[in-house]
Amino acid sequence: MTDAVVCNGREYRLPTQPTVVLTIDGGDPRYIDDALSRGLMPTLQAMLGNGGVYARGRGCMPSLTNPNNMCIVTGVAPSLHGIPGNHYLDPDSGEEVQLSDPRFLRAQTIHEALQKAGARVLMVTAKDKLRRLLGTGSVPSISAERADELSLPELGIPDLTGLIRRPKPGIYDWDLSPYAMELALAIHKKAPRDLIYVSLTDYVQHTQPPGGELADCFFRRFDELLKDYLDEGFDVAITADHGMNAKPKVIYLEDVLSTVGVASARVVLPITDPYVVHHGALGSFAWLHLAASEVERAREAIAALDGIEDVYTREEAAVLFEHPADRIGDLSITADAQTALGKSAAKHDLSGLTPSGLRSHGGRHEQLVPLILSRPLREPYRGRHRAGASTADIHDFILNGIDS
Numbered sequence: 001m002t003d004a005v006v007c008n009g010r011e012y013r014l015p016t017q018p019t020v021v022l023t024i025d026g027g028d029p030r031y032i033d034d035a036l037s038r039g040l041m042p043t044l045q046a047m048l049g050n051g052g053v054y055a056r057g058r059g060c061m062p063s064l065t066n067p068n069n070m071c072i073v074t075g076v077a078p079s080l081h082g083i084p085g086n087h088y089l090d091p092d093s094g095e096e097v098q099l100s101d102p103r104f105l106r107a108q109t110i111h112e113a114l115q116k117a118g119a120r121v122l123m124v125t126a127k128d129k130l131r132r133l134l135g136t137g138s139v140p141s142i143s144a145e146r147a148d149e150l151s152l153p154e155l156g157i158p159d160l161t162g163l164i165r166r167p168k169p170g171i172y173d174w175d176l177s178p179y180a181m182e183l184a185l186a187i188h189k190k191a192p193r194d195l196i197y198v199s200l201t202d203y204v205q206h207t208q209p210p211g212g213e214l215a216d217c218f219f220r221r222f223d224e225l226l227k228d229y230l231d232e233g234f235d236v237a238i239t240a241d242h243g244m245n246a247k248p249k250v251i252y253l254e255d256v257l258s259t260v261g262v263a264s265a266r267v268v269l270p271i272t273d274p275y276v277v278h279h280g281a282l283g284s285f286a287w288l289h290l291a292a293s294e295v296e297r298a299r300e301a302i303a304a305l306d307g308i309e310d311v312y313t314r315e316e317a318a319v320l321f322e323h324p325a326d327r328i329g330d331l332s333i334t335a336d337a338q339t340a341l342g343k344s345a346a347k348h349d350l351s352g353l354t355p356s357g358l359r360s361h362g363g364r365h366e367q368l369v370p371l372i373l374s375r376p377l378r379e380p381y382r383g384r385h386r387a388g389a390s391t392a393d394i395h396d397f398i399l400n401g402i403d404s
């Protein structure tokens, strides 16, 4: 039996005790800092007082769910794993499609590599949109969203909802994420796992800032479940795929471009996913596909707008953001923390937003994420964790870096 595997150029030790990586979708460090400061997370507080470590790290750009979840589970950047958005423009068909099918993934997941070496792994996601990507390579993968339809016959579990003594919450209920954490732990108790990945949903974070009533419910319950995992003997890593900011301002790029006579532009918003009620497909990152003759004119017009931060060509974005050049736009556009980017005012339904307004992500100002480990790190991991680590490093830290 081997005790380590190589995956995408990095070596990972097989876990010697149960290990879980928890990704709080939209888990901006400000939520955790606020909850800790008000005593809402006593288990996390105690864990950090007993040798656990918490630093801020960096998610990839765009600061979206699918790209960063794939960084977390493959340990590499989008240029290597191939998923630069939740959604992209397929150059062959000319259609916009979800980047949710395993055929888009260009790197192996750490879970697949460990499973091949004999480790017992499991992926659990709150939102079904990630389930098939996470399950690449025959990794057992389920979602809370479809827990009533899915099963794990390979683990001897024909009925998932029977594991939890309460009804399955809906996709826009605050406790769908806790349900996903409960499911993963219940499965582990029936069929012990060596490594579990649990990815939550950001509905609460899109809806409320730190200190909001639902946000408080969410982080209190998260902390109770953290205790259940620690009591069960797990080593725990906690991170997020991206942060979250209020975005009172929207720039509609097609409307801007039509006023300067750019006729060929097609705006693609990589935040787009099947669950747009809470963000209306508006985030702080956009791609523009357009005729070569219009690229410079469009670039100048957009770069001049108040609220725009970066306008990069395909080649520049591929280098700066480590993106796969064949899956991004001719221009990549980022907006500031308070500004979201849309297609045209007529194309976005904002009726589902809460009265307090749009909260979203996708830009540079939602790249800060927590990187939390339940046990101390040894050098050189300790130094790397304190400065300059990313979501792609979290499995390296928890599998290779903790003192044992």
Ligand SMILES: [Zn+2]
Residues within 6 Å of the ligand: 025, 026, 064, 065, 066, 202, 241, 242
């Ligand atoms: Zn997310």
